[in-house]
Amino acid sequence: MQDIFIGRQPIFDRDLRVYAYELLFRNSDTNAAGFTDGDQATSRVISNSFIEIGLDKIVGRHRAFLNLTRGFLINDWPLPFPKDKVVLEILEDIEPDEEVIRAVGSLRAQGFSLALDDFIYHASLKPLIEHAEIIKIDIKPLSEQALIEHVRELRNYPVRLLAEKIETQDEFRFCRELGFEYFQGYFLSRPKVISAREIPPNGLATVQLLGRLQDPQASAEELERLISQDVGLSYKLLRYINSAFFSLPKAVESIRQAVVYLGNRAIKTWATLLVFSGIEDKPHELMTTAMLRAKMCELLAEASGEARSDAFFTVGLFSALEPLLEAPLPKVLDSLPLSDEIRNALLAFEGPYGEALRCTLAYETAEWERVHFNDLSGSQITEIYMQAAQWADEATQMLAN
Template sequence: MSERHTAATPVRRIEVRDAFADAAQPGCPAQFVYLGRQPILDRAGALNAYELLFRSGAHNYAEVGDDAQATAQVVAHTLGGIGVPAVLGPHRGFVNIDRALLFNDIVHLMPPECFVLEILETVTFDAPLARRLSELRRVGFQVALDDVSELSDELIEALPYSDIVKIDFLETRRAALPELAATVRGHGKTLLAEKVETREDFSLARELGFDLFQGYFFARPQVLAAPRSRSLRPGLLRLLALLSCDAGIFELEAELKLNPSVVVQLLRLVNSSAFGLGRNIASLREAIIATGTRQIARWAQLLLYANSGDLSWRADPLVQLAGTRSRFMELAANWLRPSDDEFADAAFMTGIFSLVHVVVGSTPRTALEKLGLAPQIREAIVSGGGELGVLLRVAEVAGEGGDAASIAAAPDAPAGFATLTPDVLSELNLSAAAWFGAHVVEAST
């Protein structure tokens, strides 16, 4: 990352919404979400991009305890809390990302044309990472290597899988800079000089052929803020209770009218191109009919995982995990039994409810006691039993980047599961992530 230190610096707060005109009141930081951004300039001095930085409050310095959580909040605040147009405009945003998040499909919540994945220097380069970076670059992401300070074998190995190399001007020996810059440039990569703090460093970087520049010499980070959204969870719980009882359209309409925030999400969902309706839906009753109770139930279940604390539901890792896992299980069930819609529906439900205990802070057994789930779904989650239990285990391991194929091919696995080969599982994972990313991002913009 490009911040030199954590000492407090003067805040330049940008107003991004009319509701923020009066600014945050001292002592009430929970009412707002915060984000830092630092300009990245080109050789002509024009704005090229921003690096997006974690901020827990209006103070202009980072207090990061967990890299993955910090990145998740940066993404959440950019996509949902403040909004991509207000944060980035027409430019790209560089986002710090560690190994765990690289292999987590939260990255697919970010539009590739808007974000650059900035690989932290702590990430070890190996064959799985190379494959993952290749996948992400194929779908349009640019990859930047962060905090490079020496010419190493690992750097040479990683260059084919990157687009931009950020060279740290505070850490790199001046005598080593020419060879380092020439090597990176010789591989056709964009050179970015970071932590440039003096005119001399800027001149040297230009002479060595650097393309982009970032540092305190040009600008310190700015702090952006926006009012925090309220949680949707109470209304969703009531809606799910009605759906579980096969409530009619009039009952659903009456409940939804009491929850404007849920209605907004429903209308955004049904009006998105993901539904392919070719027309906008304005009426609440029309939205219910067009969407169908089955789809409403699925998205209500997914939105239930929204974090009522700091993260927007659109980029909360728990929402992402529940969504991709349930879709993965549905796709896998369709692969195993192409004509069995009931099995696919049960697989989706198993994936969704496999994490509900996290939401309510309980055990799986206790959390599922009063939900009225089908016995095979409850058994799969609580004890891992039955075909759905094995499929859930496959989904869990596949989501963690583990050897899920060995579970599917085990001697005691259900018949047909051996067809879930590594190639099939990889394709299902990517399809699940793409489905979730496309629906959530479109439905929330």
């Protein structure tokens, strides 16, 4: 597991309401950049913001300012950003040569909003100004008179001005009186470091496969194709179905036969169990626990007349995803196409699914006062637990062979 970090500093409007956040590279919870490779830092900010943590969780309904290096500009790499949610900052150390100006024009033509960072006016920057929507003026190296002249010159262009590196009340007041639209700096707010836990590569592949298996729209043909693409999964599934656990009168020789014989719902369940069992370097007992929870939730549903016992099974099984993948459960669930009912059950024990899971976990930890589900008696729940434990032990042994 690896901790990931990103810095976030708010940008305010004239009424001191948050307009946007600038996203900054951080490699620890220390509030400092600490990098030597600008392209790599930009890549990490993009990856952490859009893939690992999620842009909506970092900036909410606000826009995100992202720094772009020369490499990102001129290499014409596709930028998979929502154009209405990001502002691309052109760093001050980028030489505005023909290649850069052409790249900036292309981004503007694609509909991206552009900002010039740490701006100090020079005639050579006019081609960039013409493509900019926002210009961020670094007020620290400028005298009051020089700042006034910057504003006067830039008012000849249809741009909005952002005063950055504001560190005092007087600086904020002066820039506001000059007509700046936006403000950023330590006086208003220091950057905040946001951290999360990264799903390891093997865990990410597992989540992606689980997500496809859990797709409620998946047809029998799609399930057959999905399982057949994974040779190991196909082999294990066929071996398992042909084991004494099922006692079939005739051998199942293909994934298509397995899907037809078991049906979509059952084939999803067993394929999912096999994916779980294939997670590397996890204790045998953890897999048994996951399967016991799944079966107990399913049996609680069946005994009390609840519909969709397969969904109860999924809730019990997925309650063990966090220790299995060593990643926060909300982050894992974001990658899975689960219904709100299942998601809320896993995160907040809501609804019948959540009540079954709460009962199962309470039995697991001997919190007897919380062991209840619908109108089932204590003896019924105990019997269900014993059945689930036996099934989980047998199924785990078969999956491991």
